[in-house]
Amino acid sequence: DQQVKQNSPSLSVQEGRISILNCDYTNSMFDYFLWYKKYPAEGPTFLISISSIKDKNEDGRFTVFLNKSAKHLSLHIVPSQPGDSAVYFCAAGGNMLTFGGGTRLMVKP
Amino acid sequence: DTGVSQNPRHKITKRGQNVTFRCDPISEHNRLYWYRQTLGQGPEFLTYFQNEAQLEKSRLLSDRFSAERPKGSFSTLEIQRTEQGDSAMYLCASSLGTFSDYGYTFGSGTRLTVV
Numbered sequence: 001d002q003q004v005k006q007n008s009p010s011l012s013v014q015e016g017r018i019s020i021l022n023c024d025y026t027n028s029m030f031d032y033f034l035w036y037k038k039y040p041a042e043g044p045t046f047l048i049s050i051s052s053i054k055d056k057n058e059d060g061r062f063t064v065f066l067n068k069s070a071k072h073l074s075l076h077i078v079p080s081q082p083g084d085s086a087v088y089f090c091a092a093g094g095n096m097l098t099f100g101g102g103t104r105l106m107v108k109p
Numbered sequence: 110d111t112g113v114s115q116n117p118r119h120k121i122t123k124r125g126q127n128v129t130f131r132c133d134p135i136s137e138h139n140r141l142y143w144y145r146q147t148l149g150q151g152p153e154f155l156t157y158f159q160n161e162a163q164l165e166k167s168r169l170l171s172d173r174f175s176a177e178r179p180k181g182s183f184s185t186l187e188i189q190r191t192e193q194g195d196s197a198m199y200l201c202a203s204s205l206g207t208f209s210d211y212g213y214t215f216g217s218g219t220r221l222t223v224v
Contacts, residue, residue: 004151006151009149032207034212036212036215041217042217043113043200043202043215043216043217043218044152044200044215045215046211046212046213046214049211049212089151089152091151091212095165095207096142096154096157096165097142097154097212097213098154099144099151099152099153100151101149101150101151102149102150102151
């Protein structure tokens with residue numbers, strides 16, 4: 001039972017454009033949602049979070065949107081940079097985090 | 110404190126052998142988590158500790174797996190009688206309380222290969 005899903009395994013974007021990564025969840029008890037970024041041979045690094053009482057959170061070039069009625073969240077990166085190329089995981093939780101399968105983002109110069 | 114430290118970084122073992130991994134969390138963090146990640150998948154929860162108490166275990170954690178966190182400091186994850194299906198990256202993370210706004214801090218992981 002996959003409670004957190006990232007349906008796009010990969011995404012390719014031109015430098016300077018917007019990257020939009022999507023995530024769906026099934027458990028309405030989740031009260032916190034996070035995005036992590038992972039480079040090869042490293043552990044995941046925390047990027048940005050949002051609580052279930054909000055619908056948007058911004059941090060610099062990164063914005064996370066939460067649509068609770070649709071059980072959907074998305075991460076927007078504007079403008080995208082080549083250094084953003086990595087695997088992005090969404091995660092959701094209450095007591096501990098459940099992760100999606102990841103989306104590989106490639107930002108082309 | 111430079112973050113969550115995991116040792117060894119890589120481990121190759123023969124099927125049937127026992128292996129033990131160590132995780133040193135950020136010193137002030139009272140929660141410690143173990144996750145497993147296989148190729149192309151996201152991290153899967155195994156177990157977590159609050160101080161020295163193991164509070165939750167996943168169904169993924171078969172009876173060949175055991176985790177400890179003596180005195181609420183470092184933690185060890187032991188796999189007995191390893192199988193090829195145990196080959197994965199084992200990730201440790203820590204947090205101060207629940208993850209709230211800042212998530213967990215992950216270590217770089219231990220990559221296990223069972224041959």
